[in-house]
Amino acid sequence: xxxxxxxxxxxxxxxxxxxxxxxxxxxxxxxxxxxxxxxxxxxxxxxxxxxxxxxxxxxxxxxxxxxxxxxxxxxxxxxxxxxxxxxxxxxxxxxxxxxxxxxxxxxxxxxxxxxxxxxxxxxxxxxxxxxxxxxxxxxxxxxxxxxxxxxxxxxxxxxxxxxxxxxxxxxxxxxxxxxxxxxxxxxxxxxxxxxxxxxxxxxxxxxxxxxxxxxxxxxxxxxxxxxxxxxxxxxxxxxxxxxxxxxxxxxxxxxxxxxxxxxxxxxxxxxxxxxxxxxxxxxxxxxxxxxxxxxxxxxxxxxxxxxxxxxxxxxxxxxxxxxxxxxxxxxxxxxxxxxxxxxxx
Amino acid sequence: xxxxxxxxxxxxxxxxxxxxxxxxxxxxxxxxxxxxxxxxxxxxxxxxxxxxxxxxxxxxxxxxxxxxxxxxxxx
Numbered sequence: 001x002x003x004x005x006x007x008x009x010x011x012x013x014x015x016x017x018x019x020x021x022x023x024x025x026x027x028x029x030x031x032x033x034x035x036x037x038x039x040x041x042x043x044x045x046x047x048x049x050x051x052x053x054x055x056x057x058x059x060x061x062x063x064x065x066x067x068x069x070x071x072x073x074x075x076x077x078x079x080x081x082x083x084x085x086x087x088x089x090x091x092x093x094x095x096x097x098x099x100x101x102x103x104x105x106x107x108x109x110x111x112x113x114x115x116x117x118x119x120x121x122x123x124x125x126x127x128x129x130x131x132x133x134x135x136x137x138x139x140x141x142x143x144x145x146x147x148x149x150x151x152x153x154x155x156x157x158x159x160x161x162x163x164x165x166x167x168x169x170x171x172x173x174x175x176x177x178x179x180x181x182x183x184x185x186x187x188x189x190x191x192x193x194x195x196x197x198x199x200x201x202x203x204x205x206x207x208x209x210x211x212x213x214x215x216x217x218x219x220x221x222x223x224x225x226x227x228x229x230x231x232x233x234x235x236x237x238x239x240x241x242x243x244x245x246x247x248x249x250x251x252x253x254x255x256x257x258x259x260x261x262x263x264x265x266x267x268x269x270x271x272x273x274x275x276x277x278x279x280x281x282x283x284x285x286x287x288x289x290x291x292x293x294x295x296x297x298x299x300x301x302x303x304x305x306x307x308x309x310x311x312x313x314x315x316x317x318x319x320x321x322x323x324x325x326x327x328x329x330x331x332x333x334x335x336x337x338x339x340x341x342x343x344x345x
Numbered sequence: 346x347x348x349x350x351x352x353x354x355x356x357x358x359x360x361x362x363x364x365x366x367x368x369x370x371x372x373x374x375x376x377x378x379x380x381x382x383x384x385x386x387x388x389x390x391x392x393x394x395x396x397x398x399x400x401x402x403x404x405x406x407x408x409x410x411x412x413x414x415x416x417x418x419x420x
Contacts, residue, residue, distance in 0.1 A: 039363050043383055227402035230386050234393055270390050 006135040010170035013338030015069035016163040016302035017061040018050040045265025049159035049290035051151040061162025062145040081139035082112040086122040089149040120322025122294030124330040140169045147295035159290030163298035174333040177248035186325035189228040194220035238274040244329040260319040262296035302342045359391035360384035370412035
């Protein structure tokens with residue numbers, strides 16, 4: 001399948017929340033690593049990141065974003081028919097974080113609530129999932145909460161954020177076009193290898209090794225094959241963008257903004273150059289907010305596109321890609337949406 | 346051989362070493378002090394953007410010298 005269209009679905013609003021704790025990729029490293037870090041920052045384009053307090057979960061950020069969005073939209077809690085959380089850092093392994101949030105947000109017990117396990121590609125897939133429920137006529141109003149708690153002091157890429165997107169049934173709303181893809185043969189490219197049922201956590205996973213800088217690495221740490229992820233991203237994403245545009249019958253020049261998952265500068269700039277897109281139409285938040293996993297598209301919208309999306313009609317192309325491997329594109333129109341200022345807690 | 350010279354220039358830009366080094370076709374990658382995963386990613390991007398050629402991690406692992414990477418381009 002891959003390609004599909006949904007009608008009568010409107011994005012009513014998007015809110016994003018990041019932690020107040022700021023990490024500097026240049027300052028917060030060993031002095032001996034400074035020169036290496038300067039070169040790294042130049043290439044990945046990430047100067048600062050946000051990291052949760054130890055006690056904070058992704059859901060705490062998403063909760064704040066949701067409450068702000070509902071208040072500004074003036075939507076009643078009783079109006080929400082579905083709440084889907086897309087994260088890879090749930091509060092607990094079980095039960096679903098979405099169900100806990102149903103109660104914390106004061107939503108009705110008739111709310112459909114569950115989690116979806118997707119990372120950097122989450123946003124277009126989530127729009128398709130909830131958009132399908134709405135387009136079918138089954139529900140009228142829904143919330144999609146996307147984000148992760150993925151930052152660590154040592155890793156220079158990842159940053160924490162929680163976001164909320166409000167979707168509603170709107171007769172005659174412009175169509176949303178999707179291209180959604182999955183390639184499980186690449187599942188090892190980004191993986192937390194330990195803690196699931198293939199390799200349950202055991203005593204020997206607690207024994208770290210020390211690298212040449214003196215940093216400790218545990219067998220249970222996230223594994224990321226940089227070359228595989230780079231090649232996947234720069235080969236698959238431009239092709240998918242062109243395929244979605246052709247399917248939707250939309251010219252590149254008709255799209256006001258191309259909002260891609262913020263992976264790192266090397267990947268995002270290569271995608272932009274291959275598509276011959278001008279920088280002004282490809283907003284980036286890598287420098288200030290790093291790679292916020294599935295939240296990076298809404299975070300970029302909140303930080304960079306607030307004014308244009310609040311006033312008038314804008315055509316967007318959204319591109320999420322990463323862990324899975326999984327990649328999705330969505331072309332949609334956003335009209336007079338509610339976009340609160342980026343929230344910091 | 347102008348295309349090889351141009352490749353060597355592109356190579357040096359792509360690897361973005363902090364310290365200037367001289368690179369020739371026969372230079373061994375392992376002898377370059379800053380040849381690392383970041384440099385490898387830069388070279389892969391350069392090969393894609395400048396030459397339209399996809400280089401995999403295995404391709405790069407099989408290269409001993411800078412010229413070995415150039416040969417992967419099949420120019």
